[in-house]
Amino acid sequence: MKMWKMSVLLTVASLFLVLSAAQAGKIDEIKARGTLIAGVKDSQPPFGYVDENSRQIVGFEPELCAALAAKLGVKLELKPITSSTRIPMLEQGAIDLIAGTLTHQIAREEKIDFSITYFPAAQKLLVKADSGITSVADLAGKKVGSAKGSTSEQNIKKAQPECTVVSFETYPEAFLAMKQGKVVAVTTDAPILLGIRNSDDNPADWVIAGEDIAAEPYGIGVPENDSKFRDFVNISLMEMWKSGEYQALYDKWFGEKTNFHIPLTWTMELWP
Amino acid sequence: MHYSFNWALIFSDEYGRWFLEGLSITLQLSGLSIILALVLGTMLTTMRLSRIKPLVWFAVSYIEFFRNTPLVVQIFFWYFGSDPILPDFFKHWLYQQNIEFAIGVIALSTYTAAFIAEELRSGILSIPKTQLEASRATGLTFLQAMGYVILPQAFRIVVPPLISQFLNLIKNSSLAMTIGVMELTYMARQVEAHTFHGFEAFTVATLMYLSLSLLVSLGINQYNRRCLRVSR
Numbered sequence: 016m017k018m019w020k021m022s023v024l025l026t027v028a029s030l031f032l033v034l035s036a037a038q039a040g041k042i043d044e045i046k047a048r049g050t051l052i053a054g055v056k057d058s059q060p061p062f063g064y065v066d067e068n069s070r071q072i073v074g075f076e077p078e079l080c081a082a083l084a085a086k087l088g089v090k091l092e093l094k095p096i097t098s099s100t101r102i103p104m105l106e107q108g109a110i111d112l113i114a115g116t117l118t119h120q121i122a123r124e125e126k127i128d129f130s131i132t133y134f135p136a137a138q139k140l141l142v143k144a145d146s147g148i149t150s151v152a153d154l155a156g157k158k159v160g161s162a163k164g165s166t167s168e169q170n171i172k173k174a175q176p177e178c179t180v181v182s183f184e185t186y187p188e189a190f191l192a193m194k195q196g197k198v199v200a201v202t203t204d205a206p207i208l209l210g211i212r213n214s215d216d217n218p219a220d221w222v223i224a225g226e227d228i229a230a231e232p233y234g235i236g237v238p239e240n241d242s243k244f245r246d247f248v249n250i251s252l253m254e255m256w257k258s259g260e261y262q263a264l265y266d267k268w269f270g271e272k273t274n275f276h277i278p279l280t281w282t283m284e285l286w287p
Numbered sequence: 288m289h290y291s292f293n294w295a296l297i298f299s300d301e302y303g304r305w306f307l308e309g310l311s312i313t314l315q316l317s318g319l320s321i322i323l324a325l326v327l328g329t330m331l332t333t334m335r336l337s338r339i340k341p342l343v344w345f346a347v348s349y350i351e352f353f354r355n356t357p358l359v360v361q362i363f364f365w366y367f368g369s370d371p372i373l374p375d376f377f378k379h380w381l382y383q384q385n386i387e388f389a390i391g392v393i394a395l396s397t398y399t400a401a402f403i404a405e406e407l408r409s410g411i412l413s414i415p416k417t418q419l420e421a422s423r424a425t426g427l428t429f430l431q432a433m434g435y436v437i438l439p440q441a442f443r444i445v446v447p448p449l450i451s452q453f454l455n456l457i458k459n460s461s462l463a464m465t466i467g468v469m470e471l472t473y474m475a476r477q478v479e480a481h482t483f484h485g486f487e488a489f490t491v492a493t494l495m496y497l498s499l500s501l502l503v504s505l506g507i508n509q510y511n512r513r514c515l516r517v518s519r
Binding site for chain 2: 126
């Protein structure tokens with residue numbers, strides 16, 4: 016019984032410690048720690064993935080985080096996240112920020128805060144090159160593959176109520192179902208589709224088609240109610256755009272020489 | 288810890304409807320699979336107890352194979368693995384249909400049939416051998432003796448373990464979500480993904496599974512007690 020009481024006391028005490036740590040600003044906390052802990056994707060090239068040779072997480076988003084860490088004058092530590100773990104991990108303080116293809120949604124504002132958009136993705140379709148499908152209208156009465164819990168799943172149902180959505184655990188599974196002919200299209204953010212397409216043995220068999228089904232603006236996820244930290248992230252992103260550092264980074268991962276060529280056609284929101 | 292509970296959200300029009308749709312698919316999936324599994328299980332156990340060697344071998348290898356491989360692997364095998372061995376013209380037609388649901392039913396019933404066959408066999412073996420001999424002596428064929436004398440008694444004896452198999456099947460039906468069947472667990476995850484209220488979503492799903500299972504087990508027990516009671 017005594018042991019039991021003791022463990023309850025300890026739990027309560029540690030809870031208080033965690034809470035009081037959360038009271039201090041994120042920036043002070045990071046500086047005191049000497050490291051910025053960033054949550055990034057580890058299987059989503061080119062946003063964040065494990066490099067085959069170095070066994071390190073590399074990509075567009077890890078380098079964005081590296082720039083933020085440099086501005087704070089601290090080291091960078093990368094933690095792998097998935098779409099379903101990222102928001103709880105940020106809430107619990109396991110990571111300082113999320114830079115992992117996180118769409119800025121109003122519904123998510125209830126739990127965390129967001130930076131300005133750093134990547135304006137849009138939802139598209141991936142179809143067989145000879146399928147004749149060129150727009151969402153062609154999907155009426157057909158089956159479309161997607162991944163569970165994604166915003167794409169909901170958007171496609173709205174855009175084409177007459178199609179049947181079949182959702183899988185991951186996008187590679189949805190792609191396999193399309194290769195077998197079980198679904199006629201896979202839908203999600205265009206950069207992710209590009210990654211799936213280029214991972215195939217014959218990328219030329221597949222094309223990205225259709226209009227923009229929905230905007231998927233990616234923002235950096237930061238803890239709720241810490242406006243100093245959010246200001247820091249926002250202003251850093253804008254400075255990177257103005258200095259050309261952002262464009263150089265973009266060119267490295269999405270430029271013409273890469274497998275993921277997406278022309279840079281947008282302008283970041285810049286505050287005067 | 289600043290989790291704010293919001294139960295009203297779960298029972299709102301949209302999300303409430305999702306849960307009901309999911310529950311309805313779970314019911315259809317489990318109901319169809321239970322019937323098929325019972326039929327298939329009975330056939331298997333009859334084969335296994337027959338004296339015809341190839342049938343016995345088939346039944347034994349079927350039961351061991353399906354009992355000893357994970358259900359998820361079987362589901363993926365039926366769904367993704369069956370593709371290369373199907374003829375093209377048939378595939379084209381088949382994939383336009385609701386193949387995900389059909390594969391769910393096939394996987395669940397073939398898997399559960401192996402367990403039901405074993406339960407039934409133990410029930411049959413518990414019936415004195417003399418009964419089979421006596422019925423054969425009166426001129427019934429093996430199948431007639433099984434159908435009229437042995438199986439009706441065996442079924443009554445194995446009702447309690449069969450209930451466990453049915454309940455297992457209902458719970459296993461949640462695995463059909465891995466191939467995109469929109470059953471109850473799928474819908475609960477869907478609600479969680481849209482609302483970020485996982486605690487509420489999964490509590491509702493848990494309660495739905497619990498009441499479904501309790502209803503099934505109560506119902507069958509009552510039926511057994513009232514209508515099938517045998518004095519032994």
